[in-house]
Amino acid sequence: MSRFHFALPALAVLALSACQQAPQSVAPVATASAEPNADADLLARGEYIARIGGCNDCHTPGYPESGGTVPKPQWLVGSPLGWNGPWGTTYPANLRLKLQQMDEATWMAYSAGLHTRPPMPDFAVRAMNEQDRRALYRFIRSLGPGGQPAPAYQPPGEAPKPPYVQWVLPAPPPKASVAG
Numbered sequence: 460m461s462r463f464h465f466a467l468p469a470l471a472v473l474a475l476s477a478c479q480q481a482p483q484s485v486a487p488v489a490t491a492s493a494e495p496n497a498d499a500d501l502l503a504r505g506e507y508i509a510r511i512g513g514c515n516d517c518h519t520p521g522y523p524e525s526g527g528t529v530p531k532p533q534w535l536v537g538s539p540l541g542w543n544g545p546w547g548t549t550y551p552a553n554l555r556l557k558l559q560q561m562d563e564a565t566w567m568a569y570s571a572g573l574h575t576r577p578p579m580p581d582f583a584v585r586a587m588n589e590q591d592r593r594a595l596y597r598f599i600r601s602l603g604p605g606g607q608p609a610p611a612y613q614p615p616g617e618a619p620k621p622p623y624v625q626w627v628l629p630a631p632p633p634k635a636s637v638a639g
């Protein structure tokens with residue numbers, strides 16, 4: 460769909476050029492349209508990653524419950540649904556607000572070494588190639604700022620602020636016995 464946003468102005472300019480009957484003016488138009496298409500590809504790639512990489516599952520309120528039908532303008536605004544486990548309680552960050560605070564170079568460095576608390580799959584973001592991390596940045600920035608900051612992290616031992624998902628993990632393995 461975003462392709463049309465870029466394609467329409469390009470067509471309009473081409474039509475104008477045709478009226479002026481100045482063939483040499485066509486060349487710059489063709490060059491100019493190459494860049495927006497590359498951008499459109501990056502945006503589409505970023506959207507695809509957010510959709511299939513699980514980002515919406517946690518960072519978009521109600522996304523899994525809706526069967527993945529939450530409209531794009533509501534994506535990635537962070538979630539009040541907390542995740543409680545031995546690490547305390549974490550809330551998926553509002554990525555729209557977070558990325559507004561970073562330029563692209565800062566995001567590239569930050570995302571390459573991303574470390575968060577569970578259950579955020581920070582390892583998945585670190586494993587992405589540069590192109591994919593850049594695509595995510597471009598796409599999330601294209602959504603603009605939106606929503607409110609997610610609730611603050613709560614350390615272990617503090618009563619979690621509902622709603623939250625509780626992880627009931629297996630007991631740690633017993634320490635090696637010295638008997639026998």
Ligand code: HEC
Pocket residue numbers: 508509512513514515516517518542549550551552554557573575576577578579580583584595612
């Ligand atoms: C299983 C749920 C889950 C999934 C899936 C998930 N996240 Fe997260 N994410 C979280 C939680 C919870 C936090 C907060 C972690 C913390 O407080 O340390 C977080 C934090 C982050 C942060 C750090 C924000 C900050 O304030 O520093 C980034 C960046 C991020 N997620 C990006 C992504 C991207 C990109 C994807 C998709 C590839 C994704 N997340 C998928 C749950 C998830």
